[in-house]
Amino acid sequence: MQNNTFFNGTKHPVLLKFPSSLLKGFSKGSVNFRENLTALINRAYNKPRLRYNIILTERIKHHDDILLDLGLDKSSSNCYIYCLLVPRDWLGFTSDELIERFQKSTTTNSTQTVLIEHESEFRFNKEINDRVVGIIGIKPFQDLDQTSLSNVYGESYSNMLELTSFCSFKSKTGPLLFNLMKNDIHLSFPQNFKKIVAIVIVEHNLVFYYEKILNFIKIDNSIVKIKLKSGQSTEKNVLLEGGIKATRDFHLQSLYINL
Numbered sequence: 001m002q003n004n005t006f007f008n009g010t011k012h013p014v015l016l017k018f019p020s021s022l023l024k025g026f027s028k029g030s031v032n033f034r035e036n037l038t039a040l041i042n043r044a045y046n047k048p049r050l051r052y053n054i055i056l057t058e059r060i061k062h063h064d065d066i067l068l069d070l071g072l073d074k075s076s077s078n079c080y081i082y083c084l085l086v087p088r089d090w091l092g093f094t095s096d097e098l099i100e101r102f103q104k105s106t107t108t109n110s111t112q113t114v115l116i117e118h119e120s121e122f123r124f125n126k127e128i129n130d131r132v133v134g135i136i137g138i139k140p141f142q143d144l145d146q147t148s149l150s151n152v153y154g155e156s157y158s159n160m161l162e163l164t165s166f167c168s169f170k171s172k173t174g175p176l177l178f179n180l181m182k183n184d185i186h187l188s189f190p191q192n193f194k195k196i197v198a199i200v201i202v203e204h205n206l207v208f209y210y211e212k213i214l215n216f217i218k219i220d221n222s223i224v225k226i227k228l229k230s231g232q233s234t235e236k237n238v239l240l241e242g243g244i245k246a247t248r249d250f251h252l253q254s255l256y257i258n259l
Contacts, residue, residue: 007128012110013086013102015180020072020079020139022119029119031063036124037081038063040132044167048204055201056232056245059165069241070164072139078189081137081165084177088131095171098133102176113184134168134177138185141197159194160256161185166198178214185259195256202251216255224252 007014022033038060045059060069067073072081090101105111116122141160168174185193198216200206202223210216226234227249234244240252 007085007122008088010085010112011087012112013084013090013105015111015113015177015184016083016085016122017113017115017184018081018083019115019117020067020081021076022116023067023072023081027119029123032124033119034063034066036129037083037135038066040083040129041135041165041167044135044169052204054203054246054248054250056247057243061243070137070139071142071162071241072137072164074142075140077140078161078191079137079139081135082177082181082184083132084134084173084180085128085131086133088127091131095173098170099172099176102173106176111180113180113188115188133170134173136166136177136181137164138162138181138196139164141195159192160197161193161195161259162197162199174209175213182259193259195258198255198257199252200255202253207253207255210255214257216257219254219256222254226250226252 018033018037022030023037024030042058042060049055049058060066070081072079086098090098093101102111138161141157141162166174166178168177182196185196198210200210207218211218226240226246228234228246232245232247234240234242234246
């Protein structure tokens with residue numbers, strides 16, 4: 001069992017792996033996880049949200065809504081949030097220096113993945129939060145019957161996973177975090193998943209990032225227009241939760257990558 005003393009003193013990056021079950025309940029530990037993860041994810045998402053001025057609502061509307069807003073409420077298995085934690089003495093590094101250290105750490109297999117199975121094993125605090133450089137979530141892909149994506153991908157949707165809450169606080173760290181998560185899926189997930197799906201906001205220029213940086217493949221004819229109802233908010237549909245306020249209609253694009 002790990003504890004914060006271990007994480008405070010680590011000299012190498014640590015990939016923290018939180019099952020969605022830790023975000024449920026009303027214990028102090030569960031509330032701690034919800035509050036801190038919500039604050040971290042919203043802080044990262046606020047940068048593109050404010051830059052493009054399309055989405056007005058924060059990524060997670062309230063910490064008690066985190067499972068619903070990230071789509072982690074639909075399954076009890078294979079739902080995880082990963083946080084990439086760097087050593088304290090890496091905080092002053094530039095993005096290029098950070099990447100260089102990560103590459104050395106990866107070469108020596110010194111980046112450890114730690115599954116946090118119980119709230120007593122870990123507790124967020126300001127010092128820990130400052131050392132998180134990226135967050136990524138994974139969940140089972142749901143059947144999007146209105147777009148028939150499972151047919152487009154050539155796989156049963158039960159063999160696919162979907163990204164959620166993918167964000168970073170340091171440029172160029174996203175691909176590292178994504179690859180660390182992929183490695184963990186290969187090593188520790190009981191089912192042999194075939195693909196990872198990402199559904200992104202087109203107007204945030206994320207299609208280019210996923211195609212060119214992460215090597216995802218765009219699915220033609222999978223773009224969906226999200227129309228606003230009265231009050232400038234979205235209605236709930238198979239692609240996203242309702243109540244998202246926006247300045248105008250926007251579009252979602254689906255992409256995938258083979259595992």
